[in-house]
Amino acid sequence: MVSLHPLIDSGLVKGNADHAGGTLYCKCASNPVEVTLSSNIAHNHACGCSKCWKPSGALFSVVGVIPKDNLSVTANESKLHIIDPKAAIQRHACTDCGTHLYGRIEVEHPFKGLDFVHPELSPQEGWQEPQFAAFVSSIIEQGFDPEKIGEVRDKLHNVGLETYDCLSPPLMDLIAAYTAKKSGALK
Numbered sequence: 001m002v003s004l005h006p007l008i009d010s011g012l013v014k015g016n017a018d019h020a021g022g023t024l025y026c027k028c029a030s031n032p033v034e035v036t037l038s039s040n041i042a043h044n045h046a047c048g049c050s051k052c053w054k055p056s057g058a059l060f061s062v063v064g065v066i067p068k069d070n071l072s073v074t075a076n077e078s079k080l081h082i083i084d085p086k087a088a089i090q091r092h093a094c095t096d097c098g099t100h101l102y103g104r105i106e107v108e109h110p111f112k113g114l115d116f117v118h119p120e121l122s123p124q125e126g127w128q129e130p131q132f133a134a135f136v137s138s139i140i141e142q143g144f145d146p147e148k149i150g151e152v153r154d155k156l157h158n159v160g161l162e163t164y165d166c167l168s169p170p171l172m173d174l175i176a177a178y179t180a181k182k183s184g185a186l187k
Contacts, residue, residue: 004059005046005059005061016126021037021038021040021124025123026079027099033077038070038072043065043168044131045063045133046132048060050142053098055120066115068114088109089105090103099121103116110175110178133156134166136164136165137165
C-alpha cells in the first residue's frame, strides 16, 4: 500500500500535552521560511482533502490548529505567497519549494482566529499526535482507486484513527453551533 503519511505509516507517536511549541521550516536547503509557534497544536488530524499540503507520495496531510496569535513568521517571510486568495483558508506557501507553512482564515468562519499548520515541518518532537482522519473519501477525487478505500480506512483504524468524510463530530458540532448562533436559531 502507498504511504498514508510518514507520521502515520509506522504507528502514532504520543505527543506531550505540555509541549511549549517550536519552529516550522519549509523544505528549502538555504534560507528556509521559518515560522515560530508559541504553543502546542490542537485538533491534529490526517486530512485527505485536495487543498492541504502533503509530503511527496503521501495520501494525507497531517494538520493541526493553533491560535493565530501564537504563530509568527520569524525568517524569510518575503518568500511566502497565498496559494488561493479566494479560498476560506488562505494557505501561505514558500514560493521556492512550494511547502505550505500555515493556513489562515481572514473571512467570517467558525475557525477564524485559528491557523492551520503541519507539525512534521518542525524538528521538535512532542506535538499533539493525530486524533482522527478527515475527508478520507476525498483521496478518491484525487485519483485513488475507490476499490482500495477500505484498505486505507482499515490502516487508519489500525493505528488508532477514526475515519470521517468530514471533520470529527466535535468540530462539526462547533461549526453547527456557530452557524445557528449567526442565524439567530441559537442564542
